[in-house]
Amino acid sequence: MKRKIMDFGKLVAEVKRLRDQGKTVVHSHGVFDVIHPGLVQHLTDSKEQGDVLAITVIRDKDVRRGPGRPLFAAEYRATNVAALHPADLVAVVDDDPPYQCVKKLHANLFAKGKAYGESDLKIHERIFGRDREQYFGDIKIHETDGFFFSSSQIARDLLKLFPDQTNSFLTEFAKRYDFNHIADQINRLKSMKVLLIGDGIIDEYHHCQSMERSSKAPLVVHKYIEHEVFAGGAFAIANHLSGICDNVRLVTLLGKDNSREEFIREHLRSNVQPHFFYRSDGPTIVKKRYLNMHNNQKMFEVNYLNDEYIDEDCEASILEYINTVDKQYDLVLVSDFGHGLITKAIIQAVRARGGVLGVNSQTNSANKGFNLITKYHRPDFVCLDEPEARLATQERFTEMGEVAAKLAAEVGTQCLIVTLGKNGSIAIGDNGEENRTPIFSANVVDTVGAGDAFFAFTAPCFAAAMPLDLISFIGNVVGALAVRIVGNRRPVEKHEVLEFVHNLLH
Known part of the structure; x- marks a missing residue:
């Protein structure tokens, strides 16, 4: 059985050798x-x-079948399918974009289940904007007959990936919106012009291995293993936005x-x-997090920043730019981490521009209690987490619906969304309408950057006049995808969102 399994490069060479010998090779591709x-x-x-029969198994990180999938790691899935009698050759492959391995392998036939072959292809064409020829070239497609089982449905039914409340929510939501409508709404964002003003942050993840307790101090010594560097803060939000807005x-x-400018431009x-713009009295903001590499748990963090407000000369330069830059932006976003960039004068200038204004005013260890959303007057769209909303209203124990309604009225916003961690999100609309949406995440790898991704997707949805329940649904889908990514290693992609939506509603 193990002789059937090989890397993809070897599989491509083997298929070519077999075809040169006059053999007919059939290719099947999936999660399995x-x-x-x-x-x-x-x-x-x-x-x-x-x-x-050559079978390609999609690697774990490219499986887009909704929360909790894949059920097993790629090596086990490959072993399982190789144990089946029809399988001759098996390889684990990447699948971003989907089906790219089909043209590379270039078998005689590509086999798909007839029960969902055409609909599956059409869904992928909606998601990726690709047609059949781009997927398969001149490779003939064979649609297999027989009864149909959905592995996604089996997983949901047997494993109960969601609580009953979430399943009920999805059933009702699917009665109001189908996949094609949601895809159309998200694709409409492509032409939107967005101006983003905010604190850019470089995130460093230093992975360490714990050793023994120090003999000279009450602490555990760690051995450095490796580190990763990400473009975070406003840099990450810009990258999220760029996937849905041109x-x-x-x-x-x-x-x-x-300044780390070369790194930033590259990322x-x-x-x-x-x-x-450049400040002479401080560095580009860097946040170094030290993690235990075995469980990805963060141990401590060191920030390199000057969190005092920028000087008058720097502020004047930014104000001049804001007042003269193209007025034809559909959406202006402020990502305020409270690290000295967003002054009172800049807030006033941004509001005076007119148009749709979205704000995310964050509370973090450097500004706790001093960077509240209440310093903004009548922003159109506001996105916060629960602690930020409670700090702004000074309501520690009040029910969250009351807190959200109070805050929305106080700042005068048309739409307030508060993320609630494991409890999903709550949104308050212009007319006081309240909408609650459950979470769709089963696996949480890292929550850093998830709120930024949520803000980056929901603000354009609001600017496009989507309904409140749809905005919240899309936000929670994005959040579920974002918590599966380590820090800001990469942005959430539009095609991931669309695939996740499709799997939730089918």
């Missing part, structure tokens, strides 16, 4: 984490169409000394247009 009768019949039928302009602050998406 639930071995059920429909799958076995599909593989049996596929093998009967040729001499050799035109994103970023206004942010760097330090004159050790901004091509359709993000940055405009940097």
Whole structure:
């Protein structure tokens, strides 16, 4: 059985060798984490169409079947499918974008289940904007007959990935919105022009291995193993936005000394247009987190920053830019981490521009209690987490619906969304309408940056006049995807959101 499993490069070479010998090679591709009768019949039928059946198994990070998937790691899924009699050759492959391995492998036939073959392809065409030829080239497609089982449905039914309350929510939500409508709404954001003003942050993750207790002090000694560096803060928000909006302009602050500008430019998406200002009295903000590499638990953090307000000369330069930059932006966003960039004068200038204004005013260890959303007057859209909302209202124990309604009225916003961690989110609309949406995440890897991703997707949805319940739903989908990413290692992609939505509603 193990002889059937190989890396993808070797599989490509083997398929070419077999085809050169005149053999007919059939290719099947999927997740293969639930071995059920429909799958076995599909593989049996596929093998009967040729001499050799080659199977590619999607690697873990590219599985987009909703929360809790895949059920098993790729190596186990490959071993399981290789144990089935029809399988001759098996390899684990990446699948971003989907089906890219099909043209690379170039078998004689590509086999898909007839029960969902056409609909599956159409869904992927909606998500990725690709047609059949781009997926498969001149490779003939064979649709297998037989009864159909959905591994996603089996997983949901047997494993109860969601509590009953969430399943009930999804059932009712699917009556109001179908996948095609949601995809259309998200794709409409492509033409939106966004101006983002905020604190850019460089996030460093230093992975360490714990050793023994120090003999000279009451502390545990750690051994450095490796580190990763990410573009976080407003840089990360700009990258999230760039996946759904073609035109994103970023206004942010760097330090004159050790600005890290080259790194930042390299880690901004091509359709993000940055405009940097520089402060002479502090560095570009760097937040170093030290983690236990075995469980990804954060042990402590060191911040390199000057969190005092920028000087008058720097402020004047930014104000001049804000007042003269193109007025034709559909949406102006402020990502305020309370690290000295967003002064009272800049808040006033941003509000005076007119148009839709969205604000995320964050509470963190550097500003706790001193960076509240209440310093903003009548922002159109506000996104906070629960502690930030409670601090702003000074309501420690009051029921969260009352807190959200009170805060929305106090700041005069048309839409307030408060993320509630494991309890999902609560949104308050312009007319006092309240909407509660459960979480859709089963696996949490890292919560850092999840709120930024939520803000980056929901603010454009609000600016596009989507209904409150749809905005919240999309936000919670994005949040579920974001917590599966380590820090700001990469942005949440639009196609991930659409695939997740499709799997939730089907």
